Amino acid sequence: MKAYVVGGAVRDALLQRPVNDRDWVVVGATPAEMIAAGYTPVGADFPVFLHPQTHEEYALARTERKTAPGYKGFVFHTSPEVTLAEDLARRDLTINAMARDDDGALVDPFNGQRDLQQRVLRHVGEAFAEDPVRILRLARFAARFDDFTVAPETEALMQQMVTAGEVDALVPERVWQEVSRGLMESKPSRMFEVLRRCGALARLMPELDRLWGVPQPPAHHPEVDTGVHVMLVLDMAAQMAAPLTVRFACLCHDLGKGTTPPEEWPRHLAHEARSEDLARELALRLKAPTECSELAQLVAREHTNIHRATEFNARALMRLIERSDAFRRPQRFKEALQACEADARGRTGFQDRPYPSGPRLLKAVDAAMALPTKPIASGAMAKGAQGPAVAEAIRLARLQAVAQALDEHLDEG
Structure with missing residues (x-):
């Protein structure tokens, strides 16, 4: 019985990248011998064991045979006679088909090290x-x-x-x-x-694929092509260290532009609503988490309005904040603003531009949420207000707080 470190741990060490975990392949052993040596079996489809001290995974060397379409249509075979080279041969990429023995010697039957270097x-x-x-x-x-x-x-x-x-x-x-x-x-x-x-x-993802070749107004999008723009936005989100929810929203925010009739190019009127519907459909089909789906729909629907927040007065900002459900879900709203910033900066030549809409909206939300609502509700009820009338009193007070924070005069009406 001999064990080898395999796969990503070998690859990342050769690339001088951090090695977070190690996988092992065991040659010349049976399941019974592994259990007798103190290993704990955990594999459902083929024999995998946890080391009694390190709890790292040790898999018996195996081969596989295709028996049906798709990624589940395989039959695995393990035995003490399966060699390390046979096990490595079933792996995907040459850079993942290397191993090291106990002495640190590299086993590289498919020239993975050469492909790493090249x-x-x-x-x-x-x-x-x-x-x-x-x-x-x-x-x-x-x-x-x-x-x-x-x-x-x-x-x-x-x-x-x-x-x-x-x-x-x-x-x-x-x-x-x-x-x-x-x-x-x-x-x-x-x-x-x-x-x-x-x-x-x-x-x-046909909704995404059809974006390439769809033009946008060059004044706002020097890169012109919608597919190219979405990729720039996605990479900007990565540069901003955005979470998965934000990155998925960036991926989906302009899907509706792929359904604009060519005769209407390069303008994309009402693409936001179409993008929202397509984001919902894509997330549903992929079975994406609810938080990814909901943020993607919000950003698709409101990203144009969020970009224009510097033009909005307190009333318009309040309507946008309420549509975005920012008072109940402030963290999601912050993520929406992050996705919109990536959208604004994910354009050729716009990468380093400031995004004033974000701070303006956050200032408005913070001012409204800092307002104590219980005294307002109590005062309204003391005057006989109930239900919706109490909610409207709170809303008007928040609107006034937003206007004051923005140093705006709030006219009547």
Whole structure:
């Protein structure tokens, strides 16, 4: 029985990146021998064990055979006779198909170290085509290692997989798992660029795919192309260290522009409402978390109004704040403002511009929320007000507080 560190831990160490966890492959052992040695079995589909002291995962060396379409259609085989090279051969990319033994010697049967040095994402073998999740994983690695290129033969193989319908067999949960992880990488736009080039994006997220080639007014969008703009916005959100909710909202905020009739280009009147509907539909189809879906819909609907907040008086700001449910959900509103800032700065030449709409809206919300509402409600009820009339008294008091914070005169009416 011999154990090897495999996969990401070996890759990241060679790249001099932090190694957060280690996976192990065990050659020459049976499940019974692992249990006898004190390991705890945890694998549901194939034998995986937890080390008795470190609790790191140790998997028995295995091979696999494709038996049905999709990413679940595999039969795994483990035995003491399965070699390390056979186990590594079933992995996705050469940079993930390396191992180290107890003495630190590198085992690299598929030239993964060379591909690391040359900054290439390359599939190990033809078995790559048997699992469509590998397309998503490769795209995610492209977002993480943004100076790597995809090997031409690997890109051609992914295109063949899409044409064969393999991507259509992916279930929403698996797609979201990979997409959400890719959104949180350092340059998430590269994930969608890779998916688009091989044709997978059109199958998985057609609402997003159709944005490329759709023009926008160059005065506001020097990059012109809507798809290019959305990718700039997404990467700006990553630069701002935005959470997943914000990044998904950035991805969805302009989806409605893809449904604007060509004769109306480059203007996109009422695209906000269409974007809201498409964001809701996409989140539902991907089974995205509720908080991602709700923020995406809010940003899609209101981002144009939020951009114009510097033009709004206290009454208009109050209406925007109320539509956004900012008093009940202030954190979500702050995330909406972050997504809108990424949108404003995610344009060619606009990257370093300030975004005054955000501070103006936050100032208004803070002024309104600092107002003690209980005395206002009590005073209104003492005058005979009930229900909606009490709520209106609170609203008018908040409006006055917003106007004072903005140093505006609030006229009657």
